[in-house]
Every structure is written in C-alpha cells, then in structure tokens.
Amino acid sequence: MVRRKIITYNVKINMEMISLINNKNEHTSIKEVLWKNHKAIRFSAGGYEALMVPEVGANIVELKNVFKGVSILRSPNDDLEFEKFRERPQVYGLPLLFPPNRIQDGKFKVDHKVYQFPINEPKNHNYIHGFVKNDKWEITRKEIISGDQVEIEAVFNFDKEHSFYKYLPHEFQFKLLYNLSSEGLKQTTSIINLSSEKMPIGIGYHTAFNVPFNPESKDEDYRLIVSVGKRWVQDERNLPTKEILDLTEEENQYVNKGIIPLGCKIESHYTLENIEVNGSEFRGAIIEDRSKNMRVVYEMGKEYKHIVIWNDMGDKNYVCIEPQTCVINAPNVNLDQNITGFKTLEPKDIWSETARIYVKDIK
Template identity: 30%
Template structure:
C-alpha cells in the first residue's frame, strides 16, 4: 500500500497530491484550499465534481461548484448587512437577489505550510492570513487566520478547518462547506440510481430573496425522502432546501452526516461533520449538471441579522485571540 504527499503541477499552479492506499486527493491552494478531486481507484469512483480540463482561472471563477470549497461566511447576508455585537459591516451585494453571497475566503490563494507522510497517513496543511493586505479588508477590517489540515488514509479523507481571530474586535463565526458531489460517482453509472439521505429536522421557510422568514414548515412527503434516504439529488431542481441538522444512523451506529448511495453497486459515500454544523442546505444548480451540494452550515442563512435566539440561529462570535475548529470526514462503505 503506497502513501505520498507531494507537489502537483496543475497548468502552472502548484497543487498538492495526496495518495493513501486506493484514495487519491488533489488540494488546490490557489483556489481557496479546495479539494479539487477525491477518488478511489480500486472502486473506480470519482467522489467530487471536477473538470481538470478547465484552466486555473476558470476553476477560480466557479469555485463554489467544483470540489469541496470552504466558505467564510455561509450562504447569504440580507442586503449585505452583517451585524455583530460591537459593529455593523456592509458587504457588497453579489447575488441577483440583492444579498451578499458566500464571502471571500474560498477565492483567495492560500499558502502551503507543510506536506508529509506519517505512518499510514498522507497529510497536507495550508493557511491564509486575512489582514490589511487583502482587498476586502476595507469592507471587513477584522483580521484572522484560516488553517486547513487534510489527512488522507486508506479509509478516506479527514479535514479540519480552524479560524483564529487576530483582531481586537469580535469576529462573526460562521462556516460552510459548499461540497459538490458527482452524480453519478461510479464509472458508467446513472444519476437516476443515486440516493441521498440527510438527517433533517425543522424545515425553514425562505423568502423570495432566499432569506429565512424565521418560520418553520411542516415536513411533506418530499422532505421525508431526505430523511428516509430516497431522494434523487439530480435530474430535478433542488433549490435551497434548508433544514436543521439531526443525528443520522450508519450501520446501526450514530452518524452525524449525510449518506450518498449508488443503488446498483451498493457503494455508499459517507460525509460526516462535527456538531458545530447545525444546518443542511441542499442545492443542485437546476439538477441537470451531474452534481449536487448538501452543504453543512454552522449558522442559518443570514444568522447575524435574524431576531431569533443564537442557540436557534447558530450565530456566534470569536473573541480576540479565540480559535474554533470544525472537523469533517469523507469515507466509503
């Protein structure tokens, strides 16, 4: 069984290639530390949406719909407003619905800090320091450090993401992974045979501008298809289905995450997240592009501006010098 961690030249940009047993991952620091490819060669499955024929510039322009980008901040801010306990910030409205969408961290060129093999793990570490050198700092003058650790083993990919507040003010803490799974992910498979299971709780009503009304809705038969693992996540338009996260079950054991199954082969992709992630939002760009995004979010859409209790909205802050880490895992059964 082979293990390696090395530089990988992608059309002039330096990436990281991790190999551990049958798994191979490509990490793109130039594109916000995106996991631009994750495959299992023995099972002949390609897990994340990717297109290596695209140029680095094309991938950066579409950072949210390939691989596994990490967002700071999650989803939308109504009218671009971000209210913290000690300040009000106004982000540019880059969403046709009149909101700010997705933040900026996933669009930055990150630094490769380390890569190595340790035992039966291939490891890569990247980071980004956000300060006055960033073009967005005039809009959001709250410095921080983002640190990523990717650990590939023969079982799959482990990921951790740490934010540290380097400023002297309160830092809003909200993170999301806009992960894009392929469907089909098996060689020669069909999207019609892919099923998605999501442990949903409350369903949140959204306004015409995709902002929570702060009302919840009764679960319909459609919603229960997520819970029961019967949802076909492509070939239909899934447009921001938003739910509170609950505990799932995998092979009779508690599992906090989503499960994607190919019904023909029985192969399951398991995406486990930590309990900091309190919401799931599902989206597939109208459903005909052979990918879907079950996005875990630490706070609800527009959480800084919602009136509800932070225990419900997920809104939280980092004090000066404070850090917080999220962990996730992708493996196959």
C-alpha cells in the first residue's frame, strides 16, 4: 500500500512538470502574420508578446505582458489608423529616429562638408525625425533560444540607390536586435559606417507608451518618473538655445515622486543622468500605475545622453518618452560635443547601445 502511494505521487509530480514545460513552450513562438492586412511578425516569450512591422521601420508596434494584462505601447486600432501610422510612425510603438528630432533649416556642417536636408516641418522651417522610421527593413534572423527567449534581427541598408542619399551621401547599415524573454524586451541598436568618409550620427527613439496601460485604471492613478538632470531652454521653433537650466521645483518631481503624465501639455527637453531608484542606480523612465502597484520600466544605456518628454497636448492617452544620443539640432548648437552629444562615425566603425522595456510590481 505504501509503495503504491509513492508511485502515484511521483507520477503526479512528473505530470505537473510536463504540463509546466508544455505551457512554457506554448508561450514561446515566432509567427509571420497579416496585421491590418500588412505583413508582420508576432513573437512571444516569458509572458511577453510583441509585434513588429518590417515595412514601416521595423517598428515594434505592440508590446504586451500577457500574464499581467498590460498593453505597453500605443498601437493603431484599425486599418484607417494604420495609414496614419504609416504617415506618422513616430506616435506609435517604438520608432527609430535618425537623426532625432529637429535640424534647424535642415542644414548643418561637419568640417568642410555641408548637409542640406529637405524641410518637412514647414511651420518652423525644420527637418524633423529622420526617414528610417518610415522605410522598409529586412528581417535577417528569427530564432527561439533555449525555449524561453526569442530573438528577431532587422537590418536597414542605405546606399546610393536610396532617394535620401542625395542629402546624406554615406553608405551605412542599421541593425536592430530584439530579445524577448521574462525580463521584457531588450533592444540593441547598431549602425556601421560603410562609406569612405566619417559620417554624422544622432540616434533616438520616439517611444509611445499607453497611459493608462491597464484598462481598469484612471489617468490620475499614474506617475511618470524620469532620470533627468537639467533642462534645455528651447526657442519658438522648439530648438534648444545654448542655455541649460537647473530643474524647477515642479520638474524635480520627475526624479522624486513623479508627475501625472496626462491632463496638461508636456513638451520638454532634458539631459539624461543616472538617479537612484529603490537603492539602485537607474537611467531611464518609469511609468507607475499606483492603483495596481505596477510599473512599466524603460531602461536606457549610457550612450543616450538626452531625452524629450512629449504627450501630444496631454489629452490622447499616451506619452512619448524619447531617449536621444544628442541634443535636438546638435550639429548647430555651438557648444562642446561632450555637452551636445553630437558625434561622427569613422569609416567601418560601429556604434551600438541597448535599452530595455519591462513590467515590474511595486514592492
């Protein structure tokens, strides 16, 4: 009798283990899908699910924690809104900006070489947000790793055949590597200069977060914490002057209690610095849902030295958190490059940096 009980108990444990393994594998997948009648890649791992649209900047236009019921990034709702996404991908998902934000009159100079970009913000006579966010990318790798991680790699090759080459006469390659796991979405962005001359680079993201990200919560339940240092003063064209100010008492709440990210207009430009959060060093932004004791965390690598916070007048249930390697209009800001973040990439050199988005309970 005792022996039979032991055997039955062991079989039960083994069946539970098999069930756990099967459930784990069910949540790890890569699928090519039609989304809003467009080709996309849906991938899942570690309780997270993401969707990439290669033909529009390889944008991660959906990111969810399915176990917690959290929809993190702003997505187009229907076919009509997909066309808006195609025209303005900077207000959906995780769009790459190259260069980030605005260039005054579309013009700048590096050594003796003058660059003249087209004016696509006529109201302020600026060039804005770059072009790779709208372009088609190639998926070069899709892989499930160890059963509980997924990696997707997308590449954008820029050469003389591209229509923008006449404005930016350098061949280069962008590479986006996304790793999805129980630790969230890790993003590695790389660019290699394939031309024979040094090329100017400035990289940023216009990441659009849902607020609220939990359908049961209210706007006032949310707080935005950002590791800002000082504020760039901007002129009437939203271009930074050379003036950099200490945070006001209100702005200091970004690094303390946080601010409500909706309800009033936010459009500010800051330096990005490390702060202490729960006793640990942190660089990036946190969106807290205090009614659910939950956070969406956006960690940023040290190459991201500046940040813009923008909420589209504060009445549209999203906030864009925009890490940038350089200040807005960096090549035209007459300050040391250690301050502006503007840099050039030598032939065959590679620039690379990471960021990560994940959901965490507030303890």
